[in-house]
Amino acid sequence: MRIDVVSIFPEYLAPLELSLIGKARQDGILDLNVHDLREFTTDKHRSVDDTPYGGGAGMVMKAEPWAQALSTVAAARAGDAARKPVLIVPSPAGERFTQALAHELAGEEQLVFACGRYEGIDERVIEWAEEHFTVRPMSLGDYVLNGGEVAVLAMTEAIVRLLPGVVGNPESLVEESHSDGLLEYPVYTKPSSWRDREVPPVLLSGNHGKIAQWRRHQQYRRTAQRRPDLLAEFDAGNLPRADRTAL
Numbered sequence: 164m165r166i167d168v169v170s171i172f173p174e175y176l177a178p179l180e181l182s183l184i185g186k187a188r189q190d191g192i193l194d195l196n197v198h199d200l201r202e203f204t205t206d207k208h209r210s211v212d213d214t215p216y217g218g219g220a221g222m223v224m225k226a227e228p229w230a231q232a233l234s235t236v237a238a239a240r241a242g243d244a245a246r247k248p249v250l251i252v253p254s255p256a257g258e259r260f261t262q263a264l265a266h267e268l269a270g271e272e273q274l275v276f277a278c279g280r281y282e283g284i285d286e287r288v289i290e291w292a293e294e295h296f297t298v299r300p301m302s303l304g305d306y307v308l309n310g311g312e313v314a315v316l317a318m319t320e321a322i323v324r325l326l327p328g329v330v331g332n333p334e335s336l337v338e339e340s341h342s343d344g345l346l347e348y349p350v351y352t353k354p355s356s357w358r359d360r361e362v363p364p365v366l367l368s369g370n371h372g373k374i375a376q377w378r379r380h381q382q383y384r385r386t387a388q389r390r391p392d393l394l395a396e397f398d399a400g401n402l403p404r405a406d407r408t409a410l
């Protein structure tokens with residue numbers, strides 16, 4: 164997979180050189196390229212923003228530097244020329260990024276991230292970009308950050324860890340929160356007794372059927388307590404009768 168990130172703070176993306184993502188780059192699984200938007204300005208002050216038409220506080224990112232940067236990135240195409248790369252614009256006004264979306268995007272050959280700052284990017288860039296990209300404004304959650312870089316770090320990690328060869332044991336990708344529509348069950352490790360708190364005995368029983376049942380029950384309870392919205396989505400009909408009483 165090729166990922167391109169355009170930002171006025173390229174150093175914000177330095178953590179992507181670390182750990183599993185860094186290793187994926189060394190192993191050639193991920194080709195990550197970070198571009199400084201200011202390299203695509205032409206004026207002496209290398210300006211990337213200006214005051215908003217219609218008034219209001221804050222500044223808006225100018226269109227031309229973005230068009231220059233994104234054209235350069237589009238030209239450095241990865242994979243099949245027919246398929247437009249996906250342009251992800253982290254934004255409070257985007258579609259919600261989910262684990263399901265992470266899986267979908269992990270199947271793409273090229274992802275481009277545009278890191279907005281200030282009050283946002285001139286809307287005409289989004290319209291213009293449709294010609295070269297499949298444009299997807301995307302939100303991490305209902306809150307506002309100062310820019311898209313932090314969201315790119317999170318989305319990149321969520322997507323790249325799903326690529327074959329990135330995490331040591333692919334098994335660990337199967338049973339994780341949201342993979343089956345429910346939150347993950349609680350986990351424990353040695354010692355079995357810690358500050359007078361015991362590990363649930365079923366987990367020490369060696370009875371794998373009972374352990375699986377206990378874990379499923381815990382997933383439902385946790386989801387009902389912490390994310391009832393998810394449970395509404397998850398077909399409660401899947402719920403074994405014994406577990407329904409727990410909700």
Ligand SMILES: COc1cccc(COC(=O)c2cn[nH]c2)c1
Binds near residue numbers: 278281312
């Ligand atoms: C594209 O324009 C803007 C403007 C302002 C901030 C940002 C950064 O993204 C977020 O704030 C965000 C992403 N998910 N949830 C919040 C982008």
